[in-house]
Amino acid sequence: MSERLEWAIALHGGAGSLSEERLAGREPQFVASLERALRLGVDMLYGGASSLDTVEAVVRELEDDPLFNAGKGSVYTHDGTHQLDASIMEGRALRCGAVAAVSTVKNPVTLARRVMDQTPHVLLVADGAEAFARSAGVELVDPVYFHTRERREELERERAKEAAGAAATSGLGTVGAVALDRAGDLAAATSTGGRTNKRFGRVGDVPVIGAGTYADNRTCAVSGTGKGEELIRHAAAASVSARIEHGGRTVGQAVREVVRDVLEPGDGGLIAVGADGTLVLEFNTTAMFRGAADSAGRFEVAIR
Ligand code: ASP
Secondary structure: OOOOOOOEEEEEEEEEOOOHHHHOOOHHHHHHHHHHHHHHHHHHHHOOOOHHHHHHHHHHHHHOOOOOOOOOOOOOEOOOOOOEEEEEEEOOOOOEEEEEEEOOEOOHHHHHHHHHHHOOOOEEEHHHHHHHHHHHOOOEOOHHHHOOHHHHHHHHHHHHHHHOOOOOOOOOOOEEEEEEOOOOOEEEEEEEOOOOOEOOOOOOOOOOEOOOEEEEOOOEEEEEEEOHHHHHHOOHHHHHHHHHHHHOOOHHHHHHHHHHHHOOOOOEEEEEEEOOOOEEEEEOOOEEEEEEEEOOOOEEEEOO
16 A cells, blocks of 8 residues: 555545536636635645544535535425434444434534434434434524525426326536545545435435445445435445455556446436545536645646
8 A cells, every 4th residue: 555645535525417508617616615615624634634624624515515415405395394304424433323304404414423423323314313413413494594595496497208108318517525644544424405305205315324435444434326226226325345355456447447337327426535534526427516625736636
C-alpha cells in the first residue's frame, strides 16, 4: 500500500441525467455550493477533526442547501409530502446509524448520528424516528420548510408523465461525503429526499447500510447516489469493501468494477476513500455533482 495521506475527503451532490435546462445559468451556483461544503470539510480535517464529525458537518451543509435533494430542497413524494432518509457510519468499530421516511427533522444526518451514538439500534423509521428525534432534541421544522418551487414543479411533471404512461426521469441531488482523518479513521454519510413521485413508503439505498453507505478502516468508506433499488440489490457500498478485503482489489479497481460492471449505465455513482487516502469518484450517468480534496493539495469540484 502506498504511504497514507494525512487526510482526504470526497463529497457528492447526486448523480443522474443532467438536465441542461435545470442547470441553465446556474452552474456557478452549484460549483460554489460544492466548494463551500468541501472547504468546510477540508478546514475540519486540517484542524484535526474526526472523519465522523466531518462527514456529518459536510452533509448538514449540503442538506441546508436548497440546490440539493436532501434536507431543504428535497424532492416530493407522490402525495406531495417529503420523506427524508439518511445514514452515517464510522470505520473503526463499524458503528452506524440511519433514519428513513422522516418529515420534520431539519438535518436527518444528525438524527442518524444520534441513532448511532444514543441507541442500541441502527435504523429507525417514520413515526418512531420522529419520536426519537423529539427526545434526542434535534432541530425540528414544519414540513413546509422543505418546500422549493422547483421540486414541486418536478413532481407535477413526473405525475403528468406517469399519467401518460411515460418512464420516470432520474433527477439528481442526493448528497454524501466520505473522509479519512489524521488518526487514520474512515467515515461515510449520505442523505436524500429519495426519488420524486415515490409512494407507498418507498425507501431507497441511502439508509440501508452496505447499500448507499459503508465504512471500514481496513478497506474504505463509500457513499452512493442513483437508483436506490439497484444500489440495494447489489449491496453496492459493501461490495466495494468486500472486493478490497477478499478480492485484493485497490479501492479504485473495486469502485470501478461496481460502477461499470455490476451496475447498469445510468444507475448512478459512488465516491470512496481508501485506507491510504486514495479518493475515487466514479459514475455511469451523464453527471455527478462532486468534489475531492486531500492533504497533498488536491481541491477540485466537477459536475460532468
Ligand atoms: N439513491 C437515492 C434513492 O434512491 C436517490 C438518488 O441518489 O438520487 O433514494
